[in-house]
Amino acid sequence: MPALSEVIAALDALWPPERAEQWDAVGTVCGDPDAPVTRVLFAVDPVQEVVEEAVELGANLLVTHHPLYLRGTTTVAASTFKGRAVHTLIKNDIALHVAHTNADRADPGVSDALAGALDLRVTGPLVPDPDDPAGRRGLGRVCEVDPPMNLAEFAEHAAKRLPATAQGIRVAGDPTRTIRTVAVCGGSGDSLFDAVRAAGVDAYVTADLRHHPASEAQQHSPLALVDAAHWATEWPWAEQAAAQLDEISDRHGWGLRTHVSKTVTDPWTAHAASAFSAS
Numbered sequence: 001m002p003a004l005s006e007v008i009a010a011l012d013a014l015w016p017p018e019r020a021e022q023w024d025a026v027g028t029v030c031g032d033p034d035a036p037v038t039r040v041l042f043a044v045d046p047v048q049e050v051v052e053e054a055v056e057l058g059a060n061l062l063v064t065h066h067p068l069y070l071r072g073t074t075t076v077a078a079s080t081f082k083g084r085a086v087h088t089l090i091k092n093d094i095a096l097h098v099a100h101t102n103a104d105r106a107d108p109g110v111s112d113a114l115a116g117a118l119d120l121r122v123t124g125p126l127v128p129d130p131d132d133p134a135g136r137r138g139l140g141r142v143c144e145v146d147p148p149m150n151l152a153e154f155a156e157h158a159a160k161r162l163p164a165t166a167q168g169i170r171v172a173g174d175p176t177r178t179i180r181t182v183a184v185c186g187g188s189g190d191s192l193f194d195a196v197r198a199a200g201v202d203a204y205v206t207a208d209l210r211h212h213p214a215s216e217a218q219q220h221s222p223l224a225l226v227d228a229a230h231w232a233t234e235w236p237w238a239e240q241a242a243a244q245l246d247e248i249s250d251r252h253g254w255g256l257r258t259h260v261s262k263t264v265t266d267p268w269t270a271h272a273a274s275a276f277s278a279s
């Protein structure tokens with residue numbers, strides 16, 4: 001069985017840490033490089049519920065998309081919720097490794113997994129990485145919808161294909177509009193509207209869209225917006241990442257067991273349909 005350092009080296013080859021944004025905090029949060037690894041859990045958020053899931057599974061490694069600590073810290077006391085996660089991990093010999101914006105920019109990356117979950121055909125990155133001569137890496141993806149469907153059908157399709165959350169799918173635009181091309185960005189995507197407009201797509205699938213950027217995007221063009229829960233747009237990456245590690249494990253004869261967390265860690269837990277009309 002491989003040592004943690006060997007598994008981390010394989011993960012770093014998939015998502016090179018130097019490709020993360022400057023502000024990001026990716027890499028190994030805790031773990032002994034010499035410890036053996038037999039079981040790995042992949043998840044979006046390193047929250048206590050997910051850490052407990054790793055303990056229950058007997059995992060030696062938890063790989064998450066979101067960092068536990070994004071800025072410097074002076075305490076891992078178990079009286080803080082992040083410190084409690086660190087204590088639970090270390091007491092149970094579980095390493096934590098983070099692949100965040102380095103996984104966003106990878107090929108395949110977070111948005112490829114989102115496109116795959118929606119059965120979309122990726123034609124290229126939405127914001128190409130200037131350091132990639134092949135032009136395959138970058139943020140977001142531009143995709144084709146085959147066969148095309150109208151916006152109402154496309155939203156139903158997304159609701160069926162993405163894991164269920166309280167939010168479900170929010171939609172902006174004419175429900176009868178035919179959707180042939182889509183830009184997708186797993187996670188918060190309202191900083192990419194300029195690139196989405198430049199791509200000339202019929203719809204944009206992302207998460208966390210705020211009032212003003214969404215409203216302005218609608219004024220500029222008939223661009224349809226499909227907004228899912230942040231967690232739901234990134235969860236397909238956990239499945240993709242587990243499959244990538246399975247393939248590496250088979251190649252090396254490591255015999256790793258990989259798992260994908262089924263815990264819904266989106267912070268929104270309920271949805272009430274409006275019952276009062278202002279008009």
Ligand SMILES: [Zn+2]
Nearest residue numbers: 187188230234
């Ligand atoms: Zn995210």
